[in-house]
Amino acid sequence: MRTAYTSDQIRTAERALMATLPEGTLMSRAAAGLAAVCARLLTGVHGSVYGSRVVILAGSGDNGGDALYAGARLARRGAGVSAVLAGSRTHEGGLAALLAAGGRAGAFAEDRAADLVREADLVLDGLVGIGGSGALREPYGTLAGLAADTRGLVVAVDVPSGVDAGTGEVAGAAVRAQVTVTFGAYKNGLLIDPGAERAGAVELVDIGLGPYLPGPDVEALTGDDVVRLLPQAGVESDKYRRGVVGIAAGSDRYTGAAVLSVGGAVRAGAGMVRFVSSAEPVRYVRARWPEAVTTVLRDGAESSDASQASQAQGSDGSDDPLREVGRVQAWVLGPGLGTDARAHALARAVLAEDVPVLVDADGLSLVAGDRALLRRTAPTLLTPHAGELSRLLGVPRAEIEAGRLEHVRRAAAELGATVLLKGSTTVIAENGHPVRANTTGTPWLATGGTGDVLSGIAGALLAGGLSCYDAAACAAYLHGLAGRDAAGGGPDGRGRAPIAALDVALALPAAIRALTWASIGPGQ
Ligand SMILES: NC(=O)C1=CN([C@@H]2O[C@H](COP(=O)(O)OP(=O)(O)OC[C@H]3O[C@@H](n4cnc5c(N)ncnc54)[C@H](O)[C@@H]3O)[C@@H](O)[C@H]2O)[C@@H](O)CC1
Ligand SMILES: Nc1ncnc2c1ncn2[C@@H]1O[C@H](COP(=O)(O)OP(=O)(O)O)[C@@H](O)[C@H]1O
Ligand SMILES: [K+]
Numbered sequence: 001m002r003t004a005y006t007s008d009q010i011r012t013a014e015r016a017l018m019a020t021l022p023e024g025t026l027m028s029r030a031a032a033g034l035a036a037v038c039a040r041l042l043t044g045v046h047g048s049v050y051g052s053r054v055v056i057l058a059g060s061g062d063n064g065g066d067a068l069y070a071g072a073r074l075a076r077r078g079a080g081v082s083a084v085l086a087g088s089r090t091h092e093g094g095l096a097a098l099l100a101a102g103g104r105a106g107a108f109a110e111d112r113a114a115d116l117v118r119e120a121d122l123v124l125d126g127l128v129g130i131g132g133s134g135a136l137r138e139p140y141g142t143l144a145g146l147a148a149d150t151r152g153l154v155v156a157v158d159v160p161s162g163v164d165a166g167t168g169e170v171a172g173a174a175v176r177a178q179v180t181v182t183f184g185a186y187k188n189g190l191l192i193d194p195g196a197e198r199a200g201a202v203e204l205v206d207i208g209l210g211p212y213l214p215g216p217d218v219e220a221l222t223g224d225d226v227v228r229l230l231p232q233a234g235v236e237s238d239k240y241r242r243g244v245v246g247i248a249a250g251s252d253r254y255t256g257a258a259v260l261s262v263g264g265a266v267r268a269g270a271g272m273v274r275f276v277s278s279a280e281p282v283r284y285v286r287a288r289w290p291e292a293v294t295t296v297l298r299d300g301a302e303s304s305d306a307s308q309a310s311q312a313q314g315s316d317g318s319d320d321p322l323r324e325v326g327r328v329q330a331w332v333l334g335p336g337l338g339t340d341a342r343a344h345a346l347a348r349a350v351l352a353e354d355v356p357v358l359v360d361a362d363g364l365s366l367v368a369g370d371r372a373l374l375r376r377t378a379p380t381l382l383t384p385h386a387g388e389l390s391r392l393l394g395v396p397r398a399e400i401e402a403g404r405l406e407h408v409r410r411a412a413a414e415l416g417a418t419v420l421l422k423g424s425t426t427v428i429a430e431n432g433h434p435v436r437a438n439t440t441g442t443p444w445l446a447t448g449g450t451g452d453v454l455s456g457i458a459g460a461l462l463a464g465g466l467s468c469y470d471a472a473a474c475a476a477y478l479h480g481l482a483g484r485d486a487a488g489g490g491p492d493g494r495g496r497a498p499i500a501a502l503d504v505a506l507a508l509p510a511a512i513r514a515l516t517w518a519s520i521g522p523g524q
Pocket of ligand 2: 361422423424443445446449450451452453
């Protein structure tokens with residue numbers, strides 16, 4: 001598990017640790033770790049530290065101090081180090097160390113800074129760290145812009161300046177780094193977009209903070225965590241024990257969403273998928289996924305038609321649309337369902353079942369219009385994208401995208417459900433737990449229908465016995481991994497190509513296989 005913290009949590013832990021150590025020890029540990037990473041990177045891009053050009057953007061706080069002390073270490077190894085002093089004051093000890101090691105420093109002047117930054121092999125962003133708040137003030141904003149034009153690498157100290165360490169929010173200009181060297185522990189903003197995207201690859205330097213850290217504010221599953229949580233097929237398994245997921249999705253207008261959701265469930269390892277819808281989507285689902293057992297809903301009646309065998313059954317006149325579906329352990333409600341009266345009646349019936357229900361897409365619109373549907377005792381997992389959450393919370397979409405952590409938490413609290421907010425960083429909130437941020441995925445997943453696949457994956461995991469919190473986090477992880485695998489390839493495996501949603505479902509077993517292999521090893 002990767003764990004992350006707010007700035008306040010980090011500060012409190014740092015204070016407690018600092019009280020046990022001689023003054024300056026922590027900064028010296030941080031600077032040593034930072035310099036070691038920079039030396040490795042410089043050796044990669046320049047061939048050696050000696051003779052390389054390093055430019056430090058130094059702000060007025062301890063973040064600038066870290067950068068200056070690290071610069072001193074690099075200068076002692078023969079790098080040409082210049083510091084642009086951007087703050088109203090400068091960390092005295094750090095500056096003295098840099099000058100003593102043969103480095104240079106000068107106050108900010110735009111033309112000079114632009115030349116230095118452009119020609120650098122490595123730009124060290126020490127403008128602000130966990131002490132930053134709000135949009136970068138000048139001249140920091142200008143320097144963040146100049147850093148974008150360097151031909152060298154940009155390395156952020158602790159967090160990219162302009163990224164809110166505690167939330168990942170970016171209020172104005174922000175540094176975009178290839179590497180962020182962070183101290184003691186991850187900060188939330190390194191896992192959650194838009195901040196995460198500015199951080200690049202994150203390297204954690206151990207400064208001894210571990211024993212002083214509280215429970216995390218945010219966490220991210222690793223591949224090993226997912227393997228440990230995933231339901232396993234054992235010798236005693238049968239399709240019912242592995243988990244039967246019911247999917248109520250699709251309409252005559254939207255047949256594809258149903259096919260994709262069922263595909264996600266089938267390929268993610270459901271013991272059985274029971275699919276309930278009107279005749280047209282059932283036809284498409286049966287054609288693509290003969291594994292699914294289907295029930296056709298008619299106006300006020302339904303007929304069950306298991307694709308492997310079984311006879312169609314007529315209605316007995318009861319108005320329970322699920323009467324003939326058979327037992328399920330969890331439901332997926334909503335992809336392509338429509339929002340008409342019949343969809344509403346089906347949603348009411350599904351949400352009245354005493355099993356976990358995942359609500360997605362049109363199901364979320366129905367719930368937004370009729371909150372009473374969410375008054376239930378069994379667990380509920382809502383999987384909105386920012387637009388859908390905007391309707392549920394009455395908050396503009398842009399605000400949700402800018403502040404994912406705040407809004408996913410608020411949604412879980414207000415709606416009394418587990419909430420998975422989709423997007424460039426998918427985040428999952430459940431009251432009383434750290435928010436989980438997903439670290440897999442690729443922007444190529446931003447294509448119609450991939451969310452439907454996700455609903456099927458999570459539904460299969462719910463039916464397999466995972467809690468909403470674990471099912472959501474594992475599903476997001478596997479979905480991102482499968483998307484990455486489907487889009488990836490080429491001679492070094494780093495090529496990327498557009499993908500269709502169905503490719504994600506099809507890539508699932510290979511992705512799960514590779515994950516399991518990596519986690520338990522080939523001998524198990
Ligand atoms: N406290 C500790 O023991 C340690 C702290 N470390 C470093 O110290 C950093 C925190 O240092 P500080 O508390 O001095 O804070 P920072 O250096 O992160 O920032 C504070 C300074 O930035 C200015 N500032 C804040 N927001 C700004 C904005 N939007 N635009 C322009 N200026 C802004 C403030 O006026 C203040 O001068 C960490 O991120 C880390 O790099 C490390 O050395 C590890 C140990
Ligand atoms: N920029 C992005 N980077 C990574 N993943 C993304 C990005 N944009 C969207 N996604 C993922 O793609 C999926 C899209 O789902 P959704 O918005 O419901 O689309 P649809 O309704 O068409 O299926 C989600 O899993 C989401 O997290
Ligand atoms: K920084």
